[in-house]
Amino acid sequence: MPDRRNVNPDIPAFRILDENSSFIYLYDGSFEGLLTCAARSLKFKSPPWDILPGNTWQPDFFHSPVQVAPSAETAGRFSAWLQRRMGMDALVKTYYAFISGRPGVERMLCEYLETGISAGRRIDDMLSREEVHRIEMLAMNVTREYHKHLGFIRFAMLKNRDLLYARIKPANHILPLLAPHFIDRLPGQPWIIYDEGRMLSILSDGYRWFLNDQIPDGIPILKDDEKTWQELWKAFYRNIGIAERENQKLMQSLMPKRYWKNMIELQM
Amino acid sequence: MNIQQKLSILADSAKYDAACTSSGVTRNRNGSGTGNGAGSGTGNGAGSTLASGICHSFSSDGRCISLLKILMTNICCFDCKYCVNRSSNDVERAFFTPMEIAELTMNFYRRNYIEGLFLSSAVLKNPDYTMELMVETIRMLRFDYRFAGYIHAKSIPGADPGLVRQLGELTDRMSANIELPSKESLAKLAPQKNYPSILSSMAVIQNGIQNRGQLPSPVPVRSNVSSGRSFVPAGQSTQMVIGATPENDRHIMTLAEDLYRSFHLKRIFYSAYIPVTSHPDLLPVTVPPLLREHRLYQADWLLRFYGFTARELLDDSHPDLDIRMDPKCDWALRHLDRFPVEINTVPYEVLLRIPGIGVRSAQKIVRSRREGLLDFEHLRKLGVVMKRAVFFITCKGRKSPGTVENAELLRSCLLKESDTRLVSLSTFGHSQGEMKPRQLSMFESSPENTIWLPGREDRQKCLTGEM
Numbered sequence: 143m144p145d146r147r148n149v150n151p152d153i154p155a156f157r158i159l160d161e162n163s164s165f166i167y168l169y170d171g172s173f174e175g176l177l178t179c180a181a182r183s184l185k186f187k188s189p190p191w192d193i194l195p196g197n198t199w200q201p202d203f204f205h206s207p208v209q210v211a212p213s214a215e216t217a218g219r220f221s222a223w224l225q226r227r228m229g230m231d232a233l234v235k236t237y238y239a240f241i242s243g244r245p246g247v248e249r250m251l252c253e254y255l256e257t258g259i260s261a262g263r264r265i266d267d268m269l270s271r272e273e274v275h276r277i278e279m280l281a282m283n284v285t286r287e288y289h290k291h292l293g294f295i296r297f298a299m300l301k302n303r304d305l306l307y308a309r310i311k312p313a314n315h316i317l318p319l320l321a322p323h324f325i326d327r328l329p330g331q332p333w334i335i336y337d338e339g340r341m342l343s344i345l346s347d348g349y350r351w352f353l354n355d356q357i358p359d360g361i362p363i364l365k366d367d368e369k370t371w372q373e374l375w376k377a378f379y380r381n382i383g384i385a386e387r388e389n390q391k392l393m394q395s396l397m398p399k400r401y402w403k404n405m406i407e408l409q410m
Numbered sequence: 411m412n413i414q415q416k417l418s419i420l421a422d423s424a425k426y427d428a429a430c431t432s433s434g435v436t437r438n439r440n441g442s443g444t445g446n447g448a449g450s451g452t453g454n455g456a457g458s459t460l461a462s463g464i465c466h467s468f469s470s471d472g473r474c475i476s477l478l479k480i481l482m483t484n485i486c487c488f489d490c491k492y493c494v495n496r497s498s499n500d501v502e503r504a505f506f507t508p509m510e511i512a513e514l515t516m517n518f519y520r521r522n523y524i525e526g527l528f529l530s531s532a533v534l535k536n537p538d539y540t541m542e543l544m545v546e547t548i549r550m551l552r553f554d555y556r557f558a559g560y561i562h563a564k565s566i567p568g569a570d571p572g573l574v575r576q577l578g579e580l581t582d583r584m585s586a587n588i589e590l591p592s593k594e595s596l597a598k599l600a601p602q603k604n605y606p607s608i609l610s611s612m613a614v615i616q617n618g619i620q621n622r623g624q625l626p627s628p629v630p631v632r633s634n635v636s637s638g639r640s641f642v643p644a645g646q647s648t649q650m651v652i653g654a655t656p657e658n659d660r661h662i663m664t665l666a667e668d669l670y671r672s673f674h675l676k677r678i679f680y681s682a683y684i685p686v687t688s689h690p691d692l693l694p695v696t697v698p699p700l701l702r703e704h705r706l707y708q709a710d711w712l713l714r715f716y717g718f719t720a721r722e723l724l725d726d727s728h729p730d731l732d733i734r735m736d737p738k739c740d741w742a743l744r745h746l747d748r749f750p751v752e753i754n755t756v757p758y759e760v761l762l763r764i765p766g767i768g769v770r771s772a773q774k775i776v777r778s779r780r781e782g783l784l785d786f787e788h789l790r791k792l793g794v795v796m797k798r799a800v801f802f803i804t805c806k807g808r809k810s811p812g813t814v815e816n817a818e819l820l821r822s823c824l825l826k827e828s829d830t831r832l833v834s835l836s837t838f839g840h841s842q843g844e845m846k847p848r849q850l851s852m853f854e855s856s857p858e859n860t861i862w863l864p865g866r867e868d869r870q871k872c873l874t875g876e877m
């Protein structure tokens with residue numbers, strides 16, 4: 143592995159984590175929380191051994207836990223600084239990789255930020271370095287899933303106030319990424335997207351949105367003519383495929399089966 | 411006939427249009443014709459168009475579905491011999507009213523089934539009458555339904571230029587299909603159509619694009635939805651059927667090159683001929699030449715994004731693409747004297763010509779090598795297809811161990827690597843008979859050396875990805 147400490151010899155190495163440290167930071171699992179931890183580690187120049195979400199942490203004999211409360215202000219200032227330092231692209235990748243929720247992503251992100259802080263905008267070009275490549279891959283994975291969902295989400299119109307309702311089950315926590323797109327797409331139209339796996343939903347009145355972790359009660363009741371539109375869509379789908387070109391394998395590689403459950407044209 | 415039956419017939423008839431029809435334009439929030447329904451006060455016009463096309467589903471043949479692709483009608487007074495809807499054919503006919511189309515589009519859009527509408531039509535009564543109905547339909551969608559999403563409309567061959575312009579004012583993309591790769595074939599198979607009128611429609615659209623905003627709009631009351639709406643903001647495209655007529659690949663690629671240059675087309679779609687009908691003038695195709703179509707798309711990419719010219723790829727001694735391997739590999743094998751090249755020093759343009767290196771990996775190489783010399787291992791990480799690339803490159807002056815030098819051996823290595831799965835698709839309708847490539851006289855050429863970057867839209871048709 144390349145030495146990742148001295149990317150730019152003119153700038154002293156920035157350390158967010160330290161292998162020899164005797165304590166760890168526990169955070170609340172939010173991006174803000176993680177940024178708060180990283181900012182604090184840099185500020186006090188006393189890096190922890192690792193940063194872990196409080197709810198998954200298993201006590202060990204070697205590291206004492208330090209709870210760090212998320213601070214919107216610290217996180218905000220730190221991310222603005224990061225943006226100036228390493229550019230918007232790298233900051234966005236940081237966020238995307240974070241919402242992948244991959245176990246151990248905190249450590250990967252800290253290593254990425256350490257390199258980014260000393261290398262600056264050049265970090266986007268340093269793809270041959272392990273810690274950069276790793277984050278690029280995670281971020282790409284999230285981008286792909288997000289982009290697929292922009293198309294694969296299927297709304298049904300509910301009886302109640304013509305509300306649009308959709309269910310998804312993404313691998314990454316992409317709900318917050320989806321909201322702005324659907325607001326742009328359907329201004330003024332209220333909708334709900336429910337993430338079955340995380341049991342979280344996102345609610346919008348067509349202008350603003352918020353995340354909601356209440357499990358919705360009751361079964362959503364469809365509007366009377368909803369079935370008609372669904373049938374029309376199915377009819378369209380059946381007729382648009384060209385039999386002479388049939389290629390199920392290709393189709394399934396582009397639209398993996400895990401998405402089918404919530405796509406009405408694929409329900410027989 | 412109920413709407414479901416109509417939809418089945420008119421979607422079925424529209425499916426042979428190859429355009430995969432993703433949107434290629436961003437216009438939301440502050441752009442013109444916004445999703446916020448500029449001027450509507452309450453701001454509840456539906457629609458935004460994302461820069462990179464969104465696929466809402468994939469059909470059983472693996473094509474991206476992003477638009478409601480239908481014919482307005484399949485009642486046709488023309489008799490094109492390659493078409494199911496030709497007047498002499500006995501098929502069930504149907505017709506959508508403007509309102510039916512508008513309702514379908516809105517309701518599908520709202521449920522996130524589609525990104526917009528792709529409206530095409532057979533020729534009802536005459537070209538102008540058909541175009542007027544299409545204009546009426548799209549105007550209804552834009553103004554009465556305040557639909558600001560993506561609309562692609564096909565221009566009807568032989569329609570009045572004024573109507574072509576009107577349609578252009580209302581749509582995001584237009585296409586005038588060239589239909590077949592030569593004037594002679596078109597005259598033979600589609601006697602009511604002709605090259606000059608198709609090319610003049612293209613010129614009208616091209617003209618509208620160039621003079622965006624300079625001419626007064628012929629469409630009244632447009633401030634209602636989209637003040638300052640741009641003329642076909644997503645540009646124009648065209649389509650041709652291949653394999654139904656005897657033109658060779660060299661002829662097709664030369665034509666494509668001319669079309670891109672003259673009309674600044676966004677895309678050309680090549681559609682492997684699917685035998686929907688038999689006729690003595692059509693080549694006896696039993697299986698669509700899908701692999702040939704695939705190679706043409708790859709060659710088309712080489713023209714647009716890799717800096718190749720049609721003449722480099724194909725010439726008199728080599729009039730057709732080798733269907734067994736991608737055209738870049740084939741070109742490289744015929745130019746072994748230019749290889750191997752050193753990854754760490756050659757310019758971007760040369761990187762693009764190495765088999766196994768695509769636009770994206772070439773860019774990544776250029777960026778990463780500023781940060782240090784690259785090795786074979788790094789290249790793999792950057793997404794280079796090493797199985798192909800190793801034969802043509804050196805890293806820090808060294809070749810990868812185990813590469814072959816002998817040209818024949820190399821060819822067979824690459825053939826083996828080339829996707830055998832694809833070869834199983836049959837490829838009829840390959841070049842038979844000679845046709846001389848020729849310039850279409852009305853093309854004025856504007857040399858363009860810019861290397862464009864493929865967007866998501868492009869990738870959807872070139873499914874095997876990087877070459």
Ligand code: SF4
Nearest residue numbers: 486488490493496532
């Ligand atoms: S004009 Fe020709 S190609 Fe178009 S629908 Fe009529 S017969 Fe078919």
